């Protein structure tokens with residue numbers, strides 16, 4: 366399954382905590398508007414041969430949340446799965462399994478965000494019985510477990526609470542996803558955390 370026959374360690378062969386630090390340092394630069402200047406052409410030839418992303422991100426599809434920008438990373442550094450509401454489904458899980466098993470990613474983050482339309486739509490469906498068109502009910506159904514758990518606590522800010530709980534729910538779902546992801550977590554090769562991106566500040570807070 367290895368993508369390279371080279372004997373030296375892959376560039377992303379780093380400890381999970383080191384990967385998390387690299388990611389959060391990038392977010393700090395982004396918040397301060399001190400992102401690194403990047404030569405986008407540099408590394409193209411190497412990237413044509415292989416990829417060594419050091420983190421996987423399960424992000425919402427929201428146009429205001431751009432993982433490579435928010436974490437100040439260049440091409441080849443993040444393995445990103447995006448779906449409105451940042452939840453784990455079978456294909457998203459399979460993508461992350463590829464990232465972990467084949468690419469050797471040591472760190473995954475489920476990334477929710479402020480003002481998430483998918484989460485507010487799910488709250489609306491639960492509280493008001495709103496019927497959504499097309500395939501949207503499939504999406505809100507997937508978000509219900511975390512959102513319902515948050516609403517049951519009668520939170521002061523339902524959207525904030527539901528966003529965080531949805532992240533926690535999907536972090537847990539990933540951590541326990543057998544066989545590949547759960548085994549990598551048990552072996553200490555993979556760390557999975559949740560984060561919420563604040564659109565107003567650009568800051569990612571761990572939840």
Ligand SMILES: [Zn+2]
Nearest residue numbers: 425427481482
């Ligand atoms: Zn969203």
